[in-house]
Amino acid sequence: MSGKGQKLTTVELTFTAILSALVGAVFLFWSNVVWDLAKLTLGLLFTPIIYGMWFIGATLPAYIVRKPGVAILGEFLAAVFELAYGTQFASTVLLYGFMQGLMTELVLLATRYRRWGWATMMAAGAAPALWAAPADTLLYGITAPLTREQSLVFWSLYFVSGALIAGVLVKALVDYVARNSSILDSFAVGRELKGVA
Amino acid sequence: MGSPVVRVRDLRVAYPLAGKRVLNGVSLEVGRGELVLVVGPTGSGKTTLLLTLAGVIPSLIPARVEGLVEVAGHSPVEEGVAGLAGTVGIVFQDPESQYVMPTVLEEVYFPGENLALPPDEVARRAVSALKLVGLEGYSNHRVETLSTGLKQRLAIASVLTLDPEVLLLDEPTAHIDMRSAREIYRLLGELKRSGKTIIVVEHRVELAEDLADKVVHIRGDGSCEVYPSLRALVEKVGAKRLAAEGVWIPPEYTPTGHCEAGTAANSASAPLVEARDLSVSFEGNHVLSGVNLRAGRGELVVVLGPNGSGKTTLLRVLAGTIRRYSGHVSIAGSPPHPGKVAFVAQVPELQFTERTVEEEIASVLQSQGYKGAQALQRARELLAARGLSGLSGRVVYELSQGEKRLVSFLEMELLERSVYLLDEPTFGLDMKYSAFVVAEVERLVRMGKTVILVTHDSWTLFLLNPRVYGLSKGRIVFEGDLRALLSSRDAWEELAFHPPRFLLRALEEGDVERAIAEYSARLRCLYEEAGAGA
Amino acid sequence: MRRLEQELRSLNPSVKLLLLLAGVFHAAFLSSAVVLLTHVLTATALVALGRVRVRRGFALGALTTLAGYTWVNYALFVSNLGLSPEEALARVLLLDARIASIILYSAFFVGTTDPVALATSLSLQLRVPYVYAFMSFVTLRSAPVILGDLENMMVFRRVKGYLSWKHPYRYLLSLLMPILYLSARRATLMAIAMESRGFGKYPHRTYMKPTEITLRDWVFAALYSAVIALATVAALAQ
Numbered sequence: 001m002s003g004k005g006q007k008l009t010t011v012e013l014t015f016t017a018i019l020s021a022l023v024g025a026v027f028l029f030w031s032n033v034v035w036d037l038a039k040l041t042l043g044l045l046f047t048p049i050i051y052g053m054w055f056i057g058a059t060l061p062a063y064i065v066r067k068p069g070v071a072i073l074g075e076f077l078a079a080v081f082e083l084a085y086g087t088q089f090a091s092t093v094l095l096y097g098f099m100q101g102l103m104t105e106l107v108l109l110a111t112r113y114r115r116w117g118w119a120t121m122m123a124a125g126a127a128p129a130l131w132a133a134p135a136d137t138l139l140y141g142i143t144a145p146l147t148r149e150q151s152l153v154f155w156s157l158y159f160v161s162g163a164l165i166a167g168v169l170v171k172a173l174v175d176y177v178a179r180n181s182s183i184l185d186s187f188a189v190g191r192e193l194k195g196v197a
Numbered sequence: 198m199g200s201p202v203v204r205v206r207d208l209r210v211a212y213p214l215a216g217k218r219v220l221n222g223v224s225l226e227v228g229r230g231e232l233v234l235v236v237g238p239t240g241s242g243k244t245t246l247l248l249t250l251a252g253v254i255p256s257l258i259p260a261r262v263e264g265l266v267e268v269a270g271h272s273p274v275e276e277g278v279a280g281l282a283g284t285v286g287i288v289f290q291d292p293e294s295q296y297v298m299p300t301v302l303e304e305v306y307f308p309g310e311n312l313a314l315p316p317d318e319v320a321r322r323a324v325s326a327l328k329l330v331g332l333e334g335y336s337n338h339r340v341e342t343l344s345t346g347l348k349q350r351l352a353i354a355s356v357l358t359l360d361p362e363v364l365l366l367d368e369p370t371a372h373i374d375m376r377s378a379r380e381i382y383r384l385l386g387e388l389k390r391s392g393k394t395i396i397v398v399e400h401r402v403e404l405a406e407d408l409a410d411k412v413v414h415i416r417g418d419g420s421c422e423v424y425p426s427l428r429a430l431v432e433k434v435g436a437k438r439l440a441a442e443g444v445w446i447p448p449e450y451t452p453t454g455h456c457e458a459g460t461a462a463n464s465a466s467a468p469l470v471e472a473r474d475l476s477v478s479f480e481g482n483h484v485l486s487g488v489n490l491r492a493g494r495g496e497l498v499v500v501l502g503p504n505g506s507g508k509t510t511l512l513r514v515l516a517g518t519i520r521r522y523s524g525h526v527s528i529a530g531s532p533p534h535p536g537k538v539a540f541v542a543q544v545p546e547l548q549f550t551e552r553t554v555e556e557e558i559a560s561v562l563q564s565q566g567y568k569g570a571q572a573l574q575r576a577r578e579l580l581a582a583r584g585l586s587g588l589s590g591r592v593v594y595e596l597s598q599g600e601k602r603l604v605s606f607l608e609m610e611l612l613e614r615s616v617y618l619l620d621e622p623t624f625g626l627d628m629k630y631s632a633f634v635v636a637e638v639e640r641l642v643r644m645g646k647t648v649i650l651v652t653h654d655s656w657t658l659f660l661l662n663p664r665v666y667g668l669s670k671g672r673i674v675f676e677g678d679l680r681a682l683l684s685s686r687d688a689w690e691e692l693a694f695h696p697p698r699f700l701l702r703a704l705e706e707g708d709v710e711r712a713i714a715e716y717s718a719r720l721r722c723l724y725e726e727a728g729a730g731a
Numbered sequence: 732m733r734r735l736e737q738e739l740r741s742l743n744p745s746v747k748l749l750l751l752l753a754g755v756f757h758a759a760f761l762s763s764a765v766v767l768l769t770h771v772l773t774a775t776a777l778v779a780l781g782r783v784r785v786r787r788g789f790a791l792g793a794l795t796t797l798a799g800y801t802w803v804n805y806a807l808f809v810s811n812l813g814l815s816p817e818e819a820l821a822r823v824l825l826l827d828a829r830i831a832s833i834i835l836y837s838a839f840f841v842g843t844t845d846p847v848a849l850a851t852s853l854s855l856q857l858r859v860p861y862v863y864a865f866m867s868f869v870t871l872r873s874a875p876v877i878l879g880d881l882e883n884m885m886v887f888r889r890v891k892g893y894l895s896w897k898h899p900y901r902y903l904l905s906l907l908m909p910i911l912y913l914s915a916r917r918a919t920l921m922a923i924a925m926e927s928r929g930f931g932k933y934p935h936r937t938y939m940k941p942t943e944i945t946l947r948d949w950v951f952a953a954l955y956s957a958v959i960a961l962a963t964v965a966a967l968a969q
């Protein structure tokens with residue numbers, strides 16, 4: 001049983017760190033290619049439907065390791081990767097990483113790190129939007145050319161995208177790998193899905 | 198002798214989901230300043246023994262441990278790795294996964310910093326450790342730019358800064374070139390003389406033979422036996438048994454055999470693979486410069502060279518995945534293309550796309566035109582035909598390194614291409630599976646395939662009969678057969694090459710030609726019976 | 732000038748980061764022309780004085796971002812909100828100035844900060860437990876390895892004819908398992924290597940290259956705050 005108050009082992013730390021390198025690479029691809037493509041094809045209003053990918057730095061390692069602190073660490077380290085590998089928004093990316101990770105962490109804290117069903121994951125995946133949506137609006141003025149009604153649609157897509165990509169998709173993928181191989185056996189998700197204490 | 202530094206009594210270790218114990222009643226004692234060589238079958242408890250002595254088991258890797266383990270007065274089982282830091286140092290096979298910091302100096306500062314030593318002490322130990330391993334000129338180099346041999350020396354330096362009493366090394370030479378391997382053992386010799394106690398797991402026993410005070414043989418059933426020397430072990434257990442377990446028995450210990458030498462490379466045919474004046478540069482670095490290479494049908498060509506010489510880039514050009522190059526390259530008369538070659542990866546996991554072995558084979562068959570269930574059925578048949586049905590339903594990532602290699606070869610063969618590119622095929626393998634690779638290569642050559650094999654493994658090299666190209670820093674510095682290679686001593690250093698002891702002696706006696714044939718003959722007899730699954 | 736460049740490069744990373752973030756928030760909340768112009772000029776000055784070498788790829792990327800941002804916003808201001816071209820242009824330029832200053836501040840930060848110093852500063856100044864802060868090193872050094880692996884994996888899939896456009900999600904899934912496997916294996920080895928080198932043994936450690944808050948940082952903070960204060964006053968006075 002995973003419970004809160006368990007200290008992270010060094011293996012869990014390094015695994016989160018290495019995973020964050022992969023996640024960071026995905027983030028850069030998402031920022032440089034997919035965001036612009038989405039704006040072109042979907043129009044600004046519906047672009048945030050892809051936004052959830054930027055929250056997986058928090059949910060992916062947290063769902064695998066299931067201990068306190070992983071969500072913040074994972075999302076922050078992915079931001080560090082972006083910083084080092086040429087994001088244009090280096091000054092704010094670390095803050096975003098920390099705050100988005102914190103939002104997921106708070107949701108998981110509320111469930112005492114014991115509930116990992118679809119509802120929890122959707123909430124954990126959507127939570128970072130609580131930072132991202134207001135921050136993008138205030139700092140980057142991203143909704144400047146939208147009307148009030150359009151802005152509401154715009155912001156709600158952050159949450160929907162988060163719930164779907166960082167919540168549902170992450171859980172589905174990790175469950176598949178954990179059930180069908182021994183790759184994740186040394187982490188909480190592997191142990192719990194296979195019923196080993 | 199005084200009280201032993203390492204004491205193990207009736208050690209029994211079992212992993213959580215495994216049926217039987219991996220170590221079953223191991224007992225041994227090691228005195229101060231002794232070097233102990235540990236040998237045994239792959240997948241046996243050798244690594245487990247080291248990990249238990251280091252405290253990794255059970256603190257970082259869960260397992261059930263029973264029995265007494267005492268290292269330099271500490272209890273690894275109770276204190277864990279962290280508790281033993283400073284007393285025990287451990288070095289693994291993979292130099293790539295053992296460093297943390299960006300530069301060499303920061304890496305050797307790291308241990309001292311962690312143990313909160315005063316800054317001048319940290320600096321002093323760092324500098325002396327670098328000097329000991331011969332890396333003092335590399336302080337400000339970025340670790341990622343070092344060759345694997347140097348990275349391994351850095352790992353040892355980093356461990357030495359804490360001045361441990363006991364050094365544990367798990368196949369420290371498995372991933373590095375032969376020259377660096379010898380230097381590491383020279384270093385271990387110095388450390389032993391300075392009073393350190395060393396326990397090393399090694400397949401290439403001739404490297405450790407002269408230094409070893411004891412040889413511990415961990416058997417497949419988890420029990421162990423201690424011998425005073427390698428010769429004693431070979432006499433008691435037999436060269437064939439040991440070869441079947443994966444140990445590289447030096448030919449001196451094997452009976453003279455009457456086995457045939459390898460197939461001669463057919464160099465008369467027109468070249469199927471040709472590179473003329475090939476040059477590749479990335480971001481200003483000249484990775485390959487003016488490379489000329491030819492390989493005909495049914496010919497075996499080996500490209501020898503150290504880490505960073507451009508070997509992998511060369512293979513990538515031949516595979517058609519690097520298209521920006523100058524010069525002329527052709528495969529069967531036209532430019533290279535991924536669909537023309539069978540490319541076997543150095544790290545088999547990078548080739549795998551499916552979950553189980555049969556699914557993996559089936560997916561390759563699907564690209565050959567088989568459909569769904571039909572492909573799976575055919576995959577099962579193929580595996581059964583090779584005697585590998587036992588692997589059929591297993592998840593690829595759970596196989597042993599050697600088994601993964603088998604599967605990686607099999608799936609590439611199914612593509613039925615005429616050119617094979619093999620990138621370090623014996624990487625990380627013991628003798629048994631290296632012998633399998635040799636047998637496979639010869640079979641491919643007999644079938645008329647063109648095989649281009651990149652390696653830095655001297656031992657396997659002399660079991661083959663190839664034409665050799667020596668690649669160093671992007672240039673071909675040698676071309677010829679094995680005999681010519683042994684005669685070109687001046688090329689050895691830049692190729693990071695060092696021949697096995699048996700051949701080195703023959704070279705001094707001037708009897709090279711016969712020695713090469715005999716080396717091959719003696720070891721063949723051994724491994725043909727040892728045989729590896731295929 | 733050289734001296735100034737050195738001073739800027741020796742600033743404490745945490746101090747730099749916090750001040751720049753304050754600047755970004757300031758620019759966001761007081762979006763008047765005066766304030767934004769001040770920020771753009773200050774940021775440009777910092778980049779110039781710090782002699783930050785801007786890579787061509789970065790500059791190109793930044794310009795495309797700005798161009799795209801400008802175009803989309805202008806088009807939407809006119810068509811979506813029905814603003815007149817002049818008003819739309821004015822608002823677009825203000826937004827551009829905001830983004831430009833963020834990008835320039837970012838370039839300054841990245842160009843004058845060493846990752847080792849940043850991680851050390853997180854531990855020493857921001858009191859993040861060093862076992863977490865030092866994971867940045869693990870992430871950063873794993874990056875080329877993972878990217879190399881991904882590249883290799885794609886090479887072998889091409890050789891095998893494992894087509895990507897037939898089932899794109901299957902292709903991505905086929906990349907996921909090996910990466911997770913290799914990452915788990917490396918993570919274990921690195922953890923063992925780190926712990927055997929004393930990592931995490933004590934909560935405190937020695938720093939051979941510690942980052943400190945010096946007079947230099949106070950002076951920079953004072954100067955920067957002064958600039959911000961002046962801009963605020965000017966904006967409010969309008």
